[in-house]
Amino acid sequence: METSVPGRAETRLQAKILTRLRDAGPQSRIQLSEHFEVSRTTIGTELGRLTALHLVEEIGPAASRGGRRSTVIDLAGHVRFVGIAIGATSVSSAVTDGRLRVLAFERTECDVRRGPEPVLELAAEQGRRLLVKLGVDRPLGVGVSVPGPVDFSRGIPVSPPIMPGWDGYPVRDVLGRRFDCPVLLDNDVNAMALGEQHTGVAGTVENFLFVKVGTGIGCGIVAKSELYRGMDGCAGDIGHIPVADSDAICVCGNTGCLEASFGGGALARDALAAARSGRSPMLGELLERNGTLTAADVGEAVGAGDPVSVQLVRDGGRRVGEVLAGLVSFFNPSLIVLGGGLTLLGHILLAEIRGTIYRRSLPLATRNLPIVMSDLGARAGVIGAARLVSQEAYEVSR
Amino acid sequence: METSVPGRAETRLQAKILTRLRDAGPQSRIQLSEHFEVSRTTIGTELGRLTALHLVEEIGPAASRGGRRSTVIDLAGHVRFVGIAIGATSVSSAVTDGRLRVLAFERTECDVRRGPEPVLELAAEQGRRLLVKLGVDRPLGVGVSVPGPVDFSRGIPVSPPIMPGWDGYPVRDVLGRRFDCPVLLDNDVNAMALGEQHTGVAGTVENFLFVKVGTGIGCGIVAKSELYRGMDGCAGDIGHIPVADSDAICVCGNTGCLEASFGGGALARDALAAARSGRSPMLGELLERNGTLTAADVGEAVGAGDPVSVQLVRDGGRRVGEVLAGLVSFFNPSLIVLGGGLTLLGHILLAEIRGTIYRRSLPLATRNLPIVMSDLGARAGVIGAARLVSQEAYEVSR
Numbered sequence: 127m128e129t130s131v132p133g134r135a136e137t138r139l140q141a142k143i144l145t146r147l148r149d150a151g152p153q154s155r156i157q158l159s160e161h162f163e164v165s166r167t168t169i170g171t172e173l174g175r176l177t178a179l180h181l182v183e184e185i186g187p188a189a190s191r192g193g194r195r196s197t198v199i200d201l202a203g204h205v206r207f208v209g210i211a212i213g214a215t216s217v218s219s220a221v222t223d224g225r226l227r228v229l230a231f232e233r234t235e236c237d238v239r240r241g242p243e244p245v246l247e248l249a250a251e252q253g254r255r256l257l258v259k260l261g262v263d264r265p266l267g268v269g270v271s272v273p274g275p276v277d278f279s280r281g282i283p284v285s286p287p288i289m290p291g292w293d294g295y296p297v298r299d300v301l302g303r304r305f306d307c308p309v310l311l312d313n314d315v316n317a318m319a320l321g322e323q324h325t326g327v328a329g330t331v332e333n334f335l336f337v338k339v340g341t342g343i344g345c346g347i348v349a350k351s352e353l354y355r356g357m358d359g360c361a362g363d364i365g366h367i368p369v370a371d372s373d374a375i376c377v378c379g380n381t382g383c384l385e386a387s388f389g390g391g392a393l394a395r396d397a398l399a400a401a402r403s404g405r406s407p408m409l410g411e412l413l414e415r416n417g418t419l420t421a422a423d424v425g426e427a428v429g430a431g432d433p434v435s436v437q438l439v440r441d442g443g444r445r446v447g448e449v450l451a452g453l454v455s456f457f458n459p460s461l462i463v464l465g466g467g468l469t470l471l472g473h474i475l476l477a478e479i480r481g482t483i484y485r486r487s488l489p490l491a492t493r494n495l496p497i498v499m500s501d502l503g504a505r506a507g508v509i510g511a512a513r514l515v516s517q518e519a520y521e522v523s524r
Numbered sequence: 525m526e527t528s529v530p531g532r533a534e535t536r537l538q539a540k541i542l543t544r545l546r547d548a549g550p551q552s553r554i555q556l557s558e559h560f561e562v563s564r565t566t567i568g569t570e571l572g573r574l575t576a577l578h579l580v581e582e583i584g585p586a587a588s589r590g591g592r593r594s595t596v597i598d599l600a601g602h603v604r605f606v607g608i609a610i611g612a613t614s615v616s617s618a619v620t621d622g623r624l625r626v627l628a629f630e631r632t633e634c635d636v637r638r639g640p641e642p643v644l645e646l647a648a649e650q651g652r653r654l655l656v657k658l659g660v661d662r663p664l665g666v667g668v669s670v671p672g673p674v675d676f677s678r679g680i681p682v683s684p685p686i687m688p689g690w691d692g693y694p695v696r697d698v699l700g701r702r703f704d705c706p707v708l709l710d711n712d713v714n715a716m717a718l719g720e721q722h723t724g725v726a727g728t729v730e731n732f733l734f735v736k737v738g739t740g741i742g743c744g745i746v747a748k749s750e751l752y753r754g755m756d757g758c759a760g761d762i763g764h765i766p767v768a769d770s771d772a773i774c775v776c777g778n779t780g781c782l783e784a785s786f787g788g789g790a791l792a793r794d795a796l797a798a799a800r801s802g803r804s805p806m807l808g809e810l811l812e813r814n815g816t817l818t819a820a821d822v823g824e825a826v827g828a829g830d831p832v833s834v835q836l837v838r839d840g841g842r843r844v845g846e847v848l849a850g851l852v853s854f855f856n857p858s859l860i861v862l863g864g865g866l867t868l869l870g871h872i873l874l875a876e877i878r879g880t881i882y883r884r885s886l887p888l889a890t891r892n893l894p895i896v897m898s899d900l901g902a903r904a905g906v907i908g909a910a911r912l913v914s915q916e917a918y919e920v921s922r
Contacts, residue, residue: 275888284888333755345854349747356856357731360888367850368884370768378886449850452765456743456851458754486766488776490673490682490758 137521139164140172144181144520147201148225149324154188154196173199181205181520201225206260207516208253208268208305211317211507212245214238214288214341214390215467219252220508221260226324226516230256233504238273241291242300250304267519268301268309269511271317273342278359281311287377288342310515314338314507315362316353318500319346321510322463326502331460335453336500337364339446339475340466341390347457364453365389369445384449388442390421390467396438397424406434425470436474443475447482454487454495465500535919537562538570542579542918545599546623547722552586552594571597579603579918599623604658605914606651606666606703609715609905610643612636612686612739612788613865617650618906619658624722624914628654631902636671639689640698648702665917666699666707667909669715671740676757679709685775686740708913712736712905713760714751716898717744719908720861724900729858733851734898735762737844737873738864739788745855762851763787767843782847786840788819788865794836795822804832823868834872841873845880852885852893863898 143158155173159166176182180202188196201224211218218233232252238245249270257265274286281298283289302309319336322328328336328348336346345362347354355361365385366378376386386392397419401409408430412423427435450462462483468475480497487495500506541556553571557564574580578600586594599622609616616631630650634643647668655663672684679696681687700707717734720726726734726746734744741763745752753759763783764776774784784790795817799807806828810821825833848860860881866873878895885893898904 331755347854349752350750352748354747356889357729357858357892358856358888360886361854361856363853363856363886363889364850366886367853368846380884448766452762452847452850453854455761455765456745456759456854458756458759458761460755488758488761488764490756491754491761494755 136172136175139168140176141521143169143172143176144201144224145517147182147199148516148520151225152185152198152200154198156188156191156196158199204262206257206262206265207512207519208257208265209317209508209510209512209515210249210253210268210270210301211314211504211511212236212238212249212270212272213314213507214273216504217245217249217252218504218508219249219256220505220512221253221256221262221265222509222512224266224516226509226512228505228509230260231505231508232256238289238292242295242297246297246300246304250301253305265305265307267307267515268305269317269513269515270297270301270309270311271314271507271511271514272297272311273314273340273344275360275363276311276313278310278312278355281309283311284359308515308518310511310518312511312514313344315344315346316355317346317508317510317514318465318502318506319348319463319510320353320513321502321506321508322465322500323348323351323510324513325509326463326500326506327498328461328463333457333459334461334463335362335450335457335459336463336465336506337446337450338466339389339464339468343385343389343446343466345453349457364449367449369448372445384445388445393421393424393438393442393468394419397421397427397435400434400438406432408432409435421468422470425472428471428474439471439474440478442468443478444482447479448486450479451483451486454483454491458491459495462495462497463500464498465502465506469499534570534573537566538574539919541567541570541574542599542622543915545580545597546914546918549623550583550596550598552596554586554589554594556597602660604655604660604663605910605917606655606663607715607906607908607910607913608647608651608666608668608699609712609902609909610634610636610647610668610670611712611905612671614902615643615647615650616902616906617647617654618903618910619651619654619660619663620907620910622664622914624907624910626903626907628658629903629906630654636687636690640693640695644695644698644702648699651703663703663705665705665913666703667715667911667913668695668699668707668709669712669905669909669912670695670709671712671738671742673758673761674709674711676708676710676753679707681709682757706913706916708909708916710909710912711742713742713744714753715744715906715908715912716863716900716904717746717861717908718751718911719900719904719906720863720898721746721749721908722911723907724861724898724904725896726859726861731855731857732859732861733760733848733855733857734861734863734904735844735848736864737787737862737866741783741787741844741864743851747855762847765847767846770843782843786843791819791822791836791840791866792817795819795825795833798832798836804830806830807833819866820868823870826869826872837869837872838876840866841876842880845877846884848877849881849884852881852889856886856889857893860893860895861898862895863900863904867897 205224220231283292298311343365366383368382372382372387374386376383400406401413603622618629681690696709743760764781766780770780770785772784774781798804799811
């Protein structure tokens with residue numbers, strides 16, 4: 127076992143060095159040696175291998191601490207990742223550097239129901255265009271997220287309710303051929319949770335939930351600083367938890383699911399009913415003007431003080447809060463981050479979700495629990511997708 | 525950093541070797557070297573240190589695989605742990621060897637509401653008696669569990685609803701002085717989950733829930749093979765998740781908690797009401813005979829075919845199942861193990877819980893999900909408490 131081919135322990139140390147440089151920025155050799163509690167010789171050996179692989183480079187001398195000067199190491203300047211976030215109604219791509227800072231970003235409206243081939247074609251063109259713009263030949267990896275359950279190990283969507291035609295489609299492999307590099311596929315909420323962990327408010331906490339309230343409702347779970355996927359990779363699928371006093375039929379085939387009583391689709395449906403019945407003249411006007419009603423129209427009506435619209439948002443927030451209250455008692459997170467399209471509904475939604483959670487969870491579990499809106503918006507997904515594949519790229523044995 | 529004092533990496537390897545011997549039994553030097561992918565020299569160095577610390581010993585030559593014979597290593601024969609499980613109505617203790625095999629066990633009825641001093645006195649005497657019986661001078665550690673929330677790092681109960689007088693009592697330190705060794709305190713469900721992981725049905729799965737339905741209702745969470753405690757250590761406190769259609773007042777001060785509508789206390793209360801109102805003549809007879817009614821009496825009435833008692837158990841099982849169904853969608857576990865006193869109610873309870881979970885969780889999350897009764901009974905808690913402290917004992921820097 128004692129040969130010059132690096133073993134598992136060495137590969138792990140390499141991955142740890144790369145991850146440390148990604149998350150904490152440039153480090154001197156001494157800092158790395160102290161951080162990982164290994165000798166400078168060991169660090170030197172692994173940095174030598176990583177330099178030969180063009181993954182790290184020296185960027186100059188460290189500030190003197192007395193004695194021999196240390197040199198500062200950074201991720202190689204040419205390292206690039208692509209993050210692609212396919213949403214229900216949009217496709218976003220970013221190219222990042224090794225530290226996952228966004229160098230270029232693009233977002234296009236696109237209905238995921240058009241099916242995998244045109245949507246992936248659009249995503250691949252978007253990513254390719256950004257790479258060309260930045261003069262990048264080949265990224266180190268591409269991370270992709272989709273708004274539905276994913277078999278992570280096989281890189282395919284599994285029975286995604288709002289993605290007709292995508293079930294079992296080899297998303298990972300198709301994009302792998304397009305980009306000629308490793309590709310990883312995950313669901314949107316997992317990617318967004320990783321994005322919040324990397325750049326957002328969740329950077330310093332070990333256990334948190336990222337809750338997306340958009341066309342669908344789902345949750346990314348970070349436990350002990352790592353994404354938790356569950357046995358079948360469907361952990362966090364909270365949109366189909368039944369809520370009290372609802373018999374709405376869900377796209378999944380059951381009745382009373384959270385997602386069937388709130389979320390983009392449900393809100394538009396309820397707004398339409400309120401407009402047609404004459405209960406909300408304001409929604410009625412918006413319907414007449416636009417020909418249809420969306421969650422954004424409800425947001426507009428809320429902003430204009432329409433009491434029926436405010437009530438729809440409050441009812442929805444309460445239901446989201448009821449489900450989350452139970453999960454807070456169960457999971458005892460340090461933080462809840464809310465994201466997704468419906469956060470455009472703003473503080474009325476947030477207040478109702480917060481109020482319900484604080485009222486109905488175990489007091490011990492909420493005494494220090496912040497519940498906040500994401501401030502990354504559409505970038506959470508692409509940064510998270512890039513982080514996902516960076517982890518893989520940095521951990522590959524060499 | 526390169527001195528002969530072992531650094532963090534070496535200490536970790538020592539802990540890993542001890543844990544491997546605990547969980548997989550005796551191993552040859554070659555097996556350990558291959559398992560951890562380190563050189564035989566490295567393994568030899570660490571085994572030398574562990575031998576000097578009287579933690580491991582050679583127990584003979586390994587079966588020949590050609591070449592030089594390897595020797596087989598085991599945990600030292602004198603290593604002993606004590607596990608103590610304080611329940612709502614009983615105290616159990618066990619002494620185990622280094623592999624956590626129970627060498628002696630004792631269980632005594634004892635009401636936890638008597639307060640910390642008499643109960644801990646009884647627990648200490650119980651443990652001490654077993655140690656004397658086995659000729660053990662000093663155990664390597666003592667693990668203790670109590671039926672309420674615990675501040676794990678400080679070793680004290682925190683506002684435990686069913687343990688009057690215990691709030692903030694220094695359980696860990698008091699027992700530490702009694703046993704003159706390291707003591708760790710955790711809540712009962714966490715200990716039981718660890719017991720199931722070590723000896724029970726949960727030995728091979730990464731993510732599972734141990735659900736205790738006893739006087740109270742709670743849940744131990746194992747994620748990625750490790751106990752998950754949450755930010756405040758109160759993860760798994762599912763007894764206070766609200767259930768639909770219940771306005772029962774809970775000991776915690778809220779209304780509609782799961783634990784207020786089912787569990788030992790709630791079941792006795794509902795049975796008493798059914799006996800007094802004449803709705804169940806059989807429960808009425810049991811009340812007259814015994815002067816009071818307990819969950820065990822309901823079990824007897826269920827066995828004798830009393831329809832009112834069967835209905836009470838079914839209603840309770842359905843409520844437990846509804847809460848668990850949501851948690852299954854959220855956590856996507858590989859296994860649910862049910863334990864606690866109310867499992868004496870048997871297959872009617874199990875069937876109702878199973879039926880509700882399978883009907884109301886995400887199909888993807890339940891397609892391979894076994895829901896089983898614990899077969900360890902009272903031993904889950906003591907084995908788990910011993911495992912808890914063995915982890916600590918094996919990980920201490922040396």
